Amino acid sequence: MILSSKYYSQLRVILLDGVTFGGFNVVDIQMLYENTSIPVVVITRSLPDFDAIKKALENVVDSELRFSMIKKAGPLTPVDTGGPSEVYIQCAGITPSYAAKLVKRTSLHSSIPEPIRVAHLIATAMVLGESSGKA
8 A cells, every 4th residue: 555655755654553453453564664665663652461462362363473463563662752651662664762753753742643643533533523532
């Protein structure tokens, strides 16, 4: 999808709100970076409970593969964005220190970067008719 986008040449970084989507659909951020040559930064609001995740994955197809991709995303680096709480980042194709600077500079109205906050507001509004105010 990214490679076929007419905006591909303009993209400088891929920001993800977590390494999983829609339950346990896991993004392999290393592979995403290798296939697009665009740095990937994952933002997580709290430290994940890997034991609980592993247990929950027992009910999902390819649980070992999914858990290995979650762990492959790399170490979680805390970032103080000046918001109410720190966030944690994982990255591919970019150093954690540079990614932390990027996250800090783009976190204007909350602990998370504006592109993720606005995307969340739009998606929630489309589903619920208005934002739930959690972004």
